[in-house]
Amino acid sequence: MIVLGIHFGHDASVSVVRDGRVVNCIERERLTRAKHAIGITKEEINIALQDAGITADDVDYCAVTSTQRIEYLFIDPDDLSFEFAFDAPHAAYCRAPGIDAAAKSTAKGYVKETVRTGRDHPYVKRLSSDFRANLLDMPDIPAIDDFFLPDLWLNKTGLEDLAAMPVDDVLNDEHRLGMQLPIKLRLESRVIPGFLVAHHFAHAAYAFYSTNFYSAAILSHDGSMPETAYWGGMFYYGEENKLYAVAPHYLSAGNLYERVAFLLNLGFDTGAGKLMGLAPWGKPTFFDPAFVGNWHDGFSAPLSEDPLPDGVRIPDWIHDDRHPLLYRWLRHCFIQAGRLGYDFGPLGNTDLALAPINTDLAASTQKLLEEVLLRAVEIQYDLQAAMSRPTENLCLTGGVALNCPANSAIFNRSRFREVSALPAVSDGGLSIGGALAVCHNVFNEPRPRRSMDARECAYLGRAYSDSVIADALEKFAASVIVETPPNAAAVAATDLARNEVVAWFDGRSETGPRALGHRSILAHPGIKENWERVNRIKGRELWRPFAPVVQEDQAQDYFEGAPIPSPFMLFTAMVRDPEKLPAITHVDGSSRIQTVTASDGEYFRVLEEFYSRTGVPVLMNTSLNGPGEPIVETADDAIRLFISSDLDVLYLNGRRLTKRISCSPK
Structure with missing residues (x-):
């Protein structure tokens, strides 16, 4: 079976999977030279097909993904586009009740809206000239971020309360096949049946199916806010060929981390990586375990009534309703710093990045991220037992899995004995994950034994003659x-x-x-x-x-x-x-x-x-x-x-x- 994976969001990519083996992964940013490029065209797809030695006629199915809130943009719908196919035979593999309602999204395209309102948003820089030219008039399908969504997942569940979430009945087809929608992809003259795969489900599929684990718990987390149940990630469970969505974790630590980096003027695209490198220069002076929690816990996290130090303010884009944990965390850090006599003058000054206010805020935020993730995986370990599926294996995925100190903290301090993180855990690997999900989870194709080295897992781009x-x-x-x-x-x-x-x-x-x-x-x-x-x-x-x-x-x-x-x-x-x-x-x-x-x-x-x-x-x-x-x-x-x-x-x-x-x- 040959499956074509296409990721339209940022870090856009195209992959070819043949009989469960990843043949290649072509990342658009490497071709356009714009980091974290958004959007896919027929050119990248044809490069991937040619590199694999096949044509579109050889493709059996496709898997399509995007980044949260980013619409599917089609420069020329006759060359590349898709539509939903609820009456097609392969729609039988989409089992969640009422799942077709997800396709009726009326959300405005986030990228188009950003351009329309003239906002200076990094997403605009990720668009190449061919997308910018006629963006506002370009055909698109709005982002679809809510797939299978049982009522239980809509509860306002704090991190500690997740340990009591009923998970004894999640190993069913709704939790396995509810994270995809049936589509028909048009690629020039060819129409290919396929599936629109949920963002974090594709992350989880990449993380699990790229290993040799028979079974594993999978934690996916990135920088998105859990404004609906699982935008920021979920707990998953993989067993043999099957992959199940277990429960949302509602974590917002990844988003908090990115925004602290932005506050320190470390950048939007590179900020998280720089914050990870800055943190060891400081001490986690401001860390307080009372802030270890998820998005819902943010509303009950400590909120000091003391005034902020003179001249210090929390930016307007951090407000209590949407970023409760972030708002209270920064307020706590600034008040503590004021009490301890920190000089706030260098705050966010990149020329003075090694000033204590910057390094200690970075170190404290790194410590918070690690402790949140450690508590989350401990809860996940217990949930596996509650499912009668205990496992010693953990796969980390999503952009937060690029945080090496956090991964090592989980390896050294959690109860999981085997901890896996693979090179394309960020959105560039979603085209691989979507294709593997279709191959194994949908069609039950056997999983090949993998070498688990860079040759098979990392060296998947193009070679040049x-x-x-x-x-x-x-x-x-x-x-x-x-x-x-x-x-x-x-x-x-x-x-x-x-x-x-x-x-x-x-x-x-x-x-x-x-x-x-x-x-x-x-x-x-x-x-x-x-x-x-x-x-x-x-x-x-x-x-x-x-x-x-x-x-x-x-x-x-x-x-x-x-x-x-x-x-x-x-x-x-x-x-x-x-x-x-x-x-x-x-x-x-x-x-x-x-x-x-x-x-x-x-x-x-x-x-x-x-x-x-x-x-x-x-x-x-x-x-x-x-x-x-x-x-x-x-x-x-x-x-x-x-x-x-x-x-x-x-x-x-x-x-x-x-x-x-x-x-x-x-």
Whole structure:
């Protein structure tokens, strides 16, 4: 069976799944060069089909998803669009009573409304010119965020009360097949039957079906508000081929985290990641367990009647009704800071990001996120027992699963023995999740055994032929010198050992926001100055940390406190000897590790050769991209970045590139 997955929301992507195996995942941002790109066109779909060696005629079914509130935009409905198909035979797989009512959404498209009202919203920047051109007149289908919604889920249930939620009767077809609607997709001349899959259900499907777990609890959570029951995420349960929506958790910690980052002027698109990096510089001085709860608990969280410190105000976009926990949390933090004599002058000043008011607010918010998630997974563990389906396995998914310290806290402190987080847990992986849900949950196709390494789970983007690489080299011939060493990995290791900063481009691009060795910048981890040096090369804030890649069989000699293997850079470990690895050791002694084995190909061989020269089986690894850009996709992207930056050497599918003197930015 071949299933085509299409995600129309931000971090838009297209995937092909054949007989339960993910063939590819094409992320639109890598092609348009606009981070978190919104919208899909026939071009991305055709790229995915061509890469898989098939045509639209070979596709059996499709799976379509979007981000909460983002409408499905169709530049040309004759080329790409869909309609609901409640009378089609495959509608029988959509079991929830009255589920067709969900398709009668009258919600205004959020993206169109943002443009129409002239708001300076980051979503506008995520639209490429082909979508911006006629956006307001463009055909669309409104976002559909409410699928199966039993009355029980509409109750105002606090986090602790979730432990008593009746879940003994959730293992049924309504909870399994109620998170999808039947559609017909038009792709040029072909009409393909398929399903519109609920956002978090697709997250859960990606997280579960991409593992080898027979059964697992799944926690999905992102930055959306739980304004209806499950916009912010849910508890799910996967067993063999089946996936069940168990209950909403009503968490809003992910949204709170993003908005604190925004308050600190760390940005909308990159704020959460920066806050995660800023937090270790501070102390969780303001943390109070009274704020550990979900959105409903926010209305009963402590609300101090003391006045805010002089000159301090809570922004207008944070108001008590929609963001109760956020409002009370910030009020608590500011009042506590005032009592303790903090200087509020640097608050939100990015030039003074390391001032205590900024770092301690970040650390306290990180601590709050971790404690909320820990309590949620403990409740989920008990709910599994209440379902008579106890499990030791937990899958984390949704954008919040990119928070490495929180993932590690769950790994180290929860009762779950196995904790999984995969590279495309954010919205870019929804096209994979939707397709896997259709393949396994709907049609009961057998699940293949997976290797669980980067080759199968991460290297799902495009590869580029020698002729395409040659064309790029010819285009930039006046700017670069090209040589083809017999052993590129060995030569690259020599460059790294003598402290060159190396750009490494090899094979298929990575899926997800983390560079995992195919579009990476590599540097010597034992030279402290490389922390600042590589940040300057990338145009990043100098306080932001870098991650290491380490040989899996030696990881425990250098790191502790994270699951091993840890191939996707989604867990934080503690560095055993920080003085030996200063360029990748954060101020709190932590490091966001990636483990690799021989299956990782040339990337592993570079590390192996570096070890033979230095005695250190570790390298600094960060994404190959410029400031504000997605990770590079093509050879053209890589060379263009190389000649405009202070990178020393670029390896391009085995070729070694250096700059002609006239082109060096120095």
